[in-house]
Amino acid sequence: MKNILGRKVGMTSVFTENGRSVPVTVIEAGPCTVVERKTAEKHGYDAVSLAFGAVKKGRVSSALAGHYKKNGAEPKRHVREFRTGIEGAEAGATVTAADFEAGDRVDVVGISKGHGFAGGIKRHNFSGGGASHGSMIHRQPASNGDTNAGRVPKGARRPGHYGVDRTTHQNLEVVRADAERNVLLLRGPVPGAKNGLVIVRATVKPGCKPAQGAK
């Protein structure tokens, strides 16, 4: 099963076998326990719920503690459900980085870094105005659109809160999977801040070729 929960450790770069230096995000992935196997007959849909991360006893709500107890699993900090690629996962099993191998393609879900109340340039890649020559429009969004309409169209891109969204980065390459250290190295950046929870699962992108420089 190529689904796992992990924690973003940070970025670095590693040398591949052919001597290339590739940028990687280090993810402390697993070990996760399979808390529950949901089935279509019983729950209405098929899913596997994974738990990850050490937690103090008192920090688990009694409702969740009861849920863990019912399924005979050790309480963990995070629980997430996976609905794809769940064949052969039984409750009580352990998922580790060993289930992945170099060259695998994965999607990574994380909570993106917060940028607070951001302007149009940062939030929507607006161009911005001139800096000088009497421009007077520097980082403003400038026109809001049709003045005849007398209103701002719905969904117009404006300044506002940016970040802290659930973000998926698709089709990342697994550069290395280190089961001993419970570490996954994924090529390129991954959404979220350091120490943030990330969800790693097999990619939904079909028929993707291995990246250039992959072995």
Place this chain on the structure above:
Amino acid sequence: MLLSRLMNVIDLLDKDQQKASVPVFRSGDTVKVYSKVIEGGKERIQMFEGVVTVRKGGGAHESITVRRVAHGVGVEKSFLLHSPRVERIEVSKRGVVRRSRLYYLTEKVGKAARIKEKKAVR
């Protein structure tokens, strides 16, 4: 315990990739860099000799820039010190320079681009 391990994973990876030994040299020194190049499907070792103008970065990411003048044209190549493609590095001359990054060499030609050689310490 979890936290201390988190802080170490990247350091560990870094250490794993570092070469056991890299010769001692600094900018201003003349070095020979033997690197593997793939040419027409074959691998061979190519030597590049020149003055180290920049040495930067730390850990496994440390890199050097080597400059030489070939056929009247200045050529600069940068190498990752710990890259497996860099076979070995030999120091051929020690230079006397007063800064760590010799960007000024790019503008100098001929005699002005010389670097005084350090006399061997007994």
